[in-house]
Amino acid sequence: PLVTTNEMLEDAYRNNYAxxxxxxxxxxxxxxxxxxxxxxxxxxxxxxxxxxxxxxxMHYMIALAKTAAEQAKVPVALHLDHGESYKxxxxxxxxxxxxxxxxxxxxxxxENINLVKRxxxxxxxxxxxxxxxxxxxxxxxxxxxxxxxxxxFTDPKLAERFxxxxxxxxxxxxxxxxxxxxxxxxxxxxxxxxxxHRATNVPLVMHGASGVPEESVRKSLNCGIAKVNFSxxxxxxxxxxxxxxxxxxxxxxxxxKYFLPAREALIELVEHKIVMLQx
Ligand code: 13P
Ligand code: ZN
Ligand code: NA
Numbered sequence: 001p002l003v004t005t006n007e008m009l010e011d012a013y014r015n016n017y018a019x020x021x022x023x024x025x026x027x028x029x030x031x032x033x034x035x036x037x038x039x040x041x042x043x044x045x046x047x048x049x050x051x052x053x054x055x056x057x058m059h060y061m062i063a064l065a066k067t068a069a070e071q072a073k074v075p076v077a078l079h080l081d082h083g084e085s086y087k088x089x090x091x092x093x094x095x096x097x098x099x100x101x102x103x104x105x106x107x108x109x110x111e112n113i114n115l116v117k118r119x120x121x122x123x124x125x126x127x128x129x130x131x132x133x134x135x136x137x138x139x140x141x142x143x144x145x146x147x148x149x150x151x152x153f154t155d156p157k158l159a160e161r162f163x164x165x166x167x168x169x170x171x172x173x174x175x176x177x178x179x180x181x182x183x184x185x186x187x188x189x190x191x192x193x194x195x196x197h198r199a200t201n202v203p204l205v206m207h208g209a210s211g212v213p214e215e216s217v218r219k220s221l222n223c224g225i226a227k228v229n230f231s232x233x234x235x236x237x238x239x240x241x242x243x244x245x246x247x248x249x250x251x252x253x254x255x256x257k258y259f260l261p262a263r264e265a266l267i268e269l270v271e272h273k274i275v276m277l278q279x
Contacts, residue, residue, distance in 0.1 A: 001066070001069055001070060002065060002066055002069040002076060002077060002078050002096065002098045003043075003069070003075045003076065003077055003098060004077060004098045004099055004127060004128055004129055005019070005045060005077045005079060005098065005099040005129050005169075005170070005227070006127070006129050006169065007075075008043040008045075008075060008077065009129070009169070009170055009203040009226050009227055010203065012203065012226040012227070013202075013203035013204075013224065013226035015279060016221050016222055016279060017221055017226075017277055017278050017279045018206075018220075018221055018225055018226050018227055018228045018277040019042070019043055019044065019045055019226065019227050019228070019277070020037070020042070020044055020045065020228055020230065020270065020273050020274045020277055021044075021045035021046075021047045021079060021081075021205075021227050021228065021229045021230070022044070022045070022046065022047065022229075022230050022231070022234060022270060022273075023047060023048070023049075023052070023081070023229075023230065023231030023234060023235070024046040024047060024048055024052070024065075025048075025052055025055070025056075025235070026056065027064060028238070028259050028262065028263050028266075029234060029238065029266060030046060030064055030065070030068055031068070031263065032263050032266035032267045032270060033046060033266070033270050034046075034068050034071075034072050034074075034076065035267045035270075036266070036267045036268070036269070036270025036271040036273075036274060037072070037074045037076075037270065037271075037274060038072060038073050038074055039267070039271045040271055040274045040275055040278070041073070041074060042074060042274050042277075042278065043074055043075040043076070043077070044074060044075075044076055044077075044270075044274070045076075045077045045078075045079050045099065045227065046065055046068070046076060046077070046078050046079070047078075047079040047080070047081040047229070048061060048078075048079075048080065048081060049080075049081050049082050050080070050082075050083065050084060050088045050091075050092075053092075058091070058095050059095075061078075061095075062078070062095050062096045062097075065078040066096070077098045077099050078096070078097050078098050078099070079097065079098070079099035079100065079101065079131075080092040080097050080099070080100040080101055081101055081229070082101055082103040083100055083101050083102045083103060083119075084103060086102070086115065086118055086119060086122075089102055089119050089122070089123070090122065093122065093123060093126060093128060097128070098128060099128060099129055099131070100119070100123055100128060100129075100130055100131070101130070101131040101132065101133070101172070102115060102116050102119040102130060102131075102132050103132070103133050104116055104132065104133075105132075105133040105134060105135065105136060105137070105174075106136075109134075109158060109162075112132075112134065112162070113161075113162060113165050113166055116130070116132045116162075116166040116168060117165065117166050117167070119132075120166055120167045120168060124167070129169035129170065130166075130168050130169055130170075131168065131169065131170040131171070131172060131205055131227075132162070132166060132168045132171065132172065133171075133172040133173075133174070133207070134154050134155075134158060134159055134162045134171070134172075134173065134174075135152055135153055135154035135155070135173060135174030135175075136152040136174050137172065137174045137177060137178060137179065137207045137208055138152065138174075138178055138179070152174055153173075153174050153175060153176070153189060153192060154173040154174045154175065154192070154196055156192070156195040156196045156198075156199040156200075157199070159171065159173060159196050159199055159200050160199040160200060163199075163200045163201070163202055168202065169202060169203070170202055170203040170204070170205050170226070170227060171196075171200050171202050171203070171204055171205065172204070172205040172206075172207055173192075173193065173196045173204060175188055175189045175190075175192050175193045175196070176188040176189045177206055177207055177208035177209065177212060178208045179207065179208045179231075179232070180208070180210070180211075180232050181210070181211055181232060182211045182212075185213065186208075186211070186212055186213075186216070188212070188216050188219075188220065190219060190220070190223060193220060193223040193224070193225070194223045194224075196224070197223050197224030200224075203224070203226035203227060204223070204224040204225045204226060204227075205225070205226070205227040205228075205229065206220055206225045206227070206228045206229065207229050208229070209228045209229055209230050209273075210230055210231060210232035210233040210234075210236075211232070211233070214276050217276060217277070218276065221277065221279075228273075228277055230273055233269065233273075234266060234269065234270075237262075237265050237266060237269055238262045238265075238266060241261050241262035241265045242258065242259075242262050244261075245258050245261055245262070246258065
């Protein structure tokens with residue numbers, strides 16, 4: 001069965017490694033993520049935003065994840081990524097998600113706290129852990145000055161209050177990563193991350209890991225990062241493989257053939273990412 005992220009994240013956090021969390025957009029990607037995790041023998045998190053489960057349709061999403069978890073040789077969790085409202089989180093809890101993120105990071109501090117607290121109250125009643133974010137994890141624009149960029153980083157003092165007052169189980173800080181591709185190599189703020197780590201004392205989550213150099217990801221594992229989110233690199237590789245296949249085989253019409261190389265490539269990518277997150 002699907003497990004919660006409680007035990008896997010606690011173990012990773014205590015032992016300085018991290019769990020890979022992968023954006024799961026369809027059957028092919030779900031199967032590849034599970035197969036990649038099985039190759040390493042590591043627990044894994046399938047995650048979807050609300051637009052993904054709307055696209056797949058919730059009952060399919062749950063059935064796919066449950067079936068994957070039942071057959072898998074490793075623990076599997078289904079996590080809501082960037083849940084945008086109380087209502088969306090409740091929908092996922094009712095449907096059977098085993099982990100949720102509520103993203104109130106665009107709200108004023110106190111409003112963010114109030115929203116997250118309500119979600120933690122509801123989710124804790126069924127023992128589902130909650131992730132939340134403070135600060136702004138965004139795309140960093142070329143013409144933004146360092147001072148302006150700093151304004152988006154998570155303040156460790158506020159992080160401490162945020163975690164204590166909300167009772168969240170994992171925390172996503174803004175320390176220099178961004179969603180999507182990077183225009184230049186990301187400059188992660190490891191001293192800040194270390195301060196946040198000491199101030200919060202809960203597993204930390206790295207968002208925007210696509211495009212972060214392996215060395216930086218590995219360094220973050222010693223600063224409390226226990227969950228690492230990948231999406232863009234999977235989407236890029238999947239699309240690249242399909243494009244290459246159809247250029248070579250422009251008349252192929254059999255999904256059982258044209259999805260295969262994409263699936264195989266994703267298995268390898270996921271395996272590689274999870275190995276990178278090991279101790
Ligand atoms: P990337 O698309 O940069 O891998 O970010 C993924 C993510 O943080 C999902 O929440
Ligand atoms: Zn994210
Ligand atoms: Na990224």
